[in-house]
Amino acid sequence: MNPxxxxxLEWIYCILIALVLAILFxxxxxxxxxxxxxxxxxxxxxxxxxxxxxWVRTVNGExxxxxxxxxxxxxxxxxSLEKADxxxxxxxxxxxxxxxxxxxxxxxxxxxxxxxxxxxxxxEGDHIKIEDGKVYLNGEELDEPYLNEGVITESRVYTDIIxxxxxxxxxxxxxxxxxxxxxxxxxxxxxxxxxxxFRFWPFSKFGxxx
Numbered sequence: 001m002n003p004x005x006x007x008x009l010e011w012i013y014c015i016l017i018a019l020v021l022a023i024l025f026x027x028x029x030x031x032x033x034x035x036x037x038x039x040x041x042x043x044x045x046x047x048x049x050x051x052x053x054x055w056v057r058t059v060n061g062e063x064x065x066x067x068x069x070x071x072x073x074x075x076x077x078x079x080s081l082e083k084a085d086x087x088x089x090x091x092x093x094x095x096x097x098x099x100x101x102x103x104x105x106x107x108x109x110x111x112x113x114x115x116x117x118x119x120x121x122x123x124e125g126d127h128i129k130i131e132d133g134k135v136y137l138n139g140e141e142l143d144e145p146y147l148n149e150g151v152i153t154e155s156r157v158y159t160d161i162i163x164x165x166x167x168x169x170x171x172x173x174x175x176x177x178x179x180x181x182x183x184x185x186x187x188x189x190x191x192x193x194x195x196x197x198f199r200f201w202p203f204s205k206f207g208x209x210x
Contacts, residue, residue, distance in 0.1 A: 039172030049201035052194035073114040122169035156182040
C-alpha cells in the first residue's frame with residue numbers, strides 16, 4: 001500500500017475512534033451546555049455554561065427534590081384544562097422518531113431535540129398543591145430559598161396532584177416565565193437526561209448550583 005494512503009487511512013481511523021469516544025462520553029458520562037432559557041432566572045442566567053452529569057441516567061440513579069435537571073421537552077408543552085386529568089397528571093410524549101438511525105440522531109446526537117431545564121419539586125408519591133401563590137408539599141408549605149423575594153407560584157393546569165410512580169414534578173425558579181409541570185404534567189424519569197453538576201462560566205460564579 002502506498003505510504004501516503006496508509007497514513008491517511010490511519011488518520012481517518014484515529015479520527016473515527018475519537019468521534020465515537022466523544023459521543024459515548026457525552027451520552028453516558030457528561031456534557032457541557034449553555035443556558036438559553038429564562039425559566040430558571042436568576043439561579044441560572046442566559047449565556048451561563050453548565051456541566052451536566054449524565055452518569056445518573058446511565059446507572060438509573062435517583063433524582064431528589066431541589067435538584068436542577070434537564071429533560072426532553074414534552075410533545076404538548078401546554079395541556080388544556082379540558083384535556084388535563086388530575087388523577088393522571090403525566091406529560092405527553094407521543095412523537096418518538098422511527099427507525100434506528102432516526103432514534104440515534106434524536107436521542108444520542110440530539111439533532112432536532114428540545115430539552116428543558118427545571119428544578120425537581122416533587123418525586124413519586126408526593127402530594128403537590130399550589131394555592132394562594134405558594135407551593136405545598138405533602139401538606140406543608142415548601143421552603144424555597146432559591147426563589148427571589150416576592151416570587152409567587154401561579155396556579156395553572158395541574159395544581160393539586162399526586163406525583164405518579166417513576167415521575168417527577170418540575171418547575172422553573174422564574175415562576176411567571178416558566179412552562180413546567182403546572183402546564184404539561186409530571187415528567188417520566190426515563191425522559192430525564194441529566195442533573196446539573198456545576199457552573200463553569202462565568203468564572204466568578206464557578207461551582208455547584210443550588
